[in-house]
Amino acid sequence: MESRTEISSLGEFGLIQRINKGVTNTQPDTVTGIGDDAAVMDIGEEYGLLTTDLLLEGVHFDLTFFPLKHLGYKSIAASVSDIAAMNGYPRQVTVNIAISNRFSVEAIDEFYAGVRTACKDFSVDLVGGDTSSSRSGLLISVSVFGKVKKDKVVYRNTAKPNDLLCVTGDLGGAYLGLQLLEREKQVFLTNPDMQPELEGKDYVIQRQLRPEARMDVIYELEEAGVTPTSMIDVSDGLASDLLHICAQSGVGAVVFEERLPIDEQTYLAATELNLSPITAALNGGEDYELLFTVSQADYEKIKNNPKITFVGYIADKSEGVSLHTKGDSRVPMTAQGWT
Amino acid sequence: MESRTEISSLGEFGLIQRINKGVTNTQPDTVTGIGDDAAVMDIGEEYGLLTTDLLLEGVHFDLTFFPLKHLGYKSIAASVSDIAAMNGYPRQVTVNIAISNRFSVEAIDEFYAGVRTACKDFSVDLVGGDTSSSRSGLLISVSVFGKVKKDKVVYRNTAKPNDLLCVTGDLGGAYLGLQLLEREKQVFLTNPDMQPELEGKDYVIQRQLRPEARMDVIYELEEAGVTPTSMIDVSDGLASDLLHICAQSGVGAVVFEERLPIDEQTYLAATELNLSPITAALNGGEDYELLFTVSQADYEKIKNNPKITFVGYIADKSEGVSLHTKGDSRVPMTAQGWT
Missing domain, CATH: 3.90.650.10 (PurM-like C-terminal domain)
Incomplete structure (x- = not known):
């Protein structure tokens, strides 16, 4: 019989650790992979930064009190924050959404109005995204590409005593x-x-x-x-x-x-x-x-x-x-x- | 009364067009945004490429006959294909997944075994991702960052008669x-x-x-x-x-x-x-x-x-x-x- 381990027995951090344990970076232009706010990639003169986040209705937000325009804004802000945490500058974003037929075109317009305001505020361009139907509410996945000078990137693992x-x-x-x-x-x-x-x-x-x-x-x-x-x-x-x-x-x-x-x-x-x-x-x-x-x-x-x-x-x-x-x-x- | 337009009245392409119409690229390093297989970004000596895809259980795949290992592989392959379509080379990927408690840790291991095999086959590193619980099955969002020499990038909109x-x-x-x-x-x-x-x-x-x-x-x-x-x-x-x-x-x-x-x-x-x-x-x-x-x-x-x-x-x-x-x-x- 195949063994079955419940995810709850590991918890979210345990699951992430298990996933990450199997990952080895082998590409020469991968500077840092999993484990910081964003991945760091050698793109030539600068470093590129890549971060991604998932937001699910009923898990991360409740639309009974969350206006869609704000949700669009927050989706971008939360991922831009990860680029900021590397001391970097966000440059481009992609937004994937899956929607059920409960949502009207006007509701989607509201969401993207918030996305566009955030893009303007954080000086990034919305350059892509996938749309899909969903059988259970709204689902958002945002990725942000950013840049940072090589001598300015800041990691989590470099704090020193007396700082x-x-x-x-x-x-x-x-x-x-x-x-x-x-x-x-x-x-x-x-x-x-x-x-x-x-x-x-x-x-x-x-x-x-x-x-x-x-x-x-x-x-x-x-x-x-x-x-x-x-x-x-x-x-x-x-x-x-x-x-x-x-x-x-x-x-x-x-x-x-x-x-x-x-x-x-x-x-x-x-x-x-x-x-x-x-x-x-x-x-x-x-x-x-x-x-x-x-x-x-x-x-x-x-x-x-x-x-x-x-x-x-x-x-x-x-x-x-x-x-x-x-x-x-x-x-x-x-x-x-x-x- | 607020007007309500059903998404079905626009269709998927209509909805995408409506979303895209509101988008204007203003950043100097955005070369091409929405509208091709991947976005094109000026990263210095080369162009960077960014593409993202959403895969939802019950919409894009049926786990009654889709082995999770293959699904992991296909998730990566489908997005790498978008980088190929720009004549580019995939370099790094991120994978977001949301899972319900129907899935065991072993099932998630299978999925990531497929992801890792694809990463090896396509010479990319898995550098990040978000995990979440889901109230309705498995949900995957993949983003791929790639590179292409500036004089080698290939778009959709440049075919010429007699080609x-x-x-x-x-x-x-x-x-x-x-x-x-x-x-x-x-x-x-x-x-x-x-x-x-x-x-x-x-x-x-x-x-x-x-x-x-x-x-x-x-x-x-x-x-x-x-x-x-x-x-x-x-x-x-x-x-x-x-x-x-x-x-x-x-x-x-x-x-x-x-x-x-x-x-x-x-x-x-x-x-x-x-x-x-x-x-x-x-x-x-x-x-x-x-x-x-x-x-x-x-x-x-x-x-x-x-x-x-x-x-x-x-x-x-x-x-x-x-x-x-x-x-x-x-x-x-x-x-x-x-x-």
Whole structure:
């Protein structure tokens, strides 16, 4: 009898590890394959970058509260964010969609209006894509090609002890925005006459529905003459993504709780929903901010950039990865959130 | 009230046209966007090529008779074929998959074994991919990055009157292989004790289950010093794909029925299934052969290549696109098949 191992017994990371274990790169122009935000390819004078993402209705988004125009925008922004995390510039994108007959032509128009706005905002061209019918809702697959100068590419596995740990923007908002939207959906399902209570919550809602890729910071770092020593985008939450940097770089890290950038609306939403804003910041995900390290020598060059917060530092591997709490204790950082 | 237009009222090509109409390329390094087998990007000394395809269970493949290893292979081959159609060389691929819990880890291993074999055969590296859970079967999205010398890239829209029309391999087999597999599936569903009657049909079955991208011919054309004047891969059937070349080049064409390369097994399967082998060759699809045009001056250089058949010629636009039948009449070529 053939043996059958359930995928659930491995988990998503386990499955990915199993797939990757069988892969060996043999082509001379493959610089880095699986394992970073984007693949790196030698294309001549520069490096080419390639990243791809899958978004499925019912798994990654809920169309009962996700406007299609925003979904189109977010599909592009999320993948552009992976190019940003390599310190690169997105150049071209492809978008595959599969749609069921539940969708009208006008709905598809809305989706592509969002795609086109994102293309304009991030200076990329939509150069291809496949369309198909689907038997179960909307399905999106985006690939982005980007470029980076060979001496400017930034990986996850090159953080060094004593480097400073930086994060852009603020954290936890996208997760709390999602929780608010889910709550309003339940209220609406119970009583369709209820008006949504989202006043004063526009910022966290927007963090969920229309995130930005931080290309602005990539441009500003270049202007400041700073090349991060390592970088990743915060798509799974700061904790999970910092653990990737530390594991792949063979280092530890300390994050100061009091330094975590959290917006006022995120605090308010967390209070209203009886959730911890710190946990949202550490494990929430989908913020699409950049988490990066710089050598101490570069501190002066970016210390006044209001988009960048210094949240901690890289330590020796033996020190582990920990959160230095407001109460001056240290707790190990874990990737488990409540998602 | 908002207006609602059904997608079915546009059809797939209509929808694609509507999507594409809104797209304008503005980036200086985008050479060609939507509208050819792959996008063409200026990457420095060479051109980069990017193509992407979607494959959905229940739409593009039926796992009751499609072995996962073959499906992995075909997923790569079909996209590599698009790079070949630009006269380019595939370099790196990404594979996104979404899977339901119906699939075991061993099943996923099989799929990736096929992916890896194809990567080896076509000299590409698997450099990335996204995995997700799915609520409805298996879903695959493949992107391929390739390269081509700037003076060697071949488009669809550059065929010239009096060019010779060539096709690689033979046609119609993949479609008839599918029909045979569908028939056996029905037989099996009616009586699970019946053994499949596929003896002597291995070639057409293989054409459906394990197609090749014709990179071999791309290498041979280069060796022969021949650059086609236009090219497309035969994924929708010779008729449909020739109509693309003719419409985009602003030319007509004549195809000689008696020159169509059709394998003996394809004839036999067509007879058995009471289908026309000519229709299968013209409208069957999924053969992944190359349809290309060369200037008459290049005829001598490739006339002895057994993989290439001269099936007709390019004519003035006013002559239209037609099939010259064995009975010496001319009938307009149409893209309608029975798929």
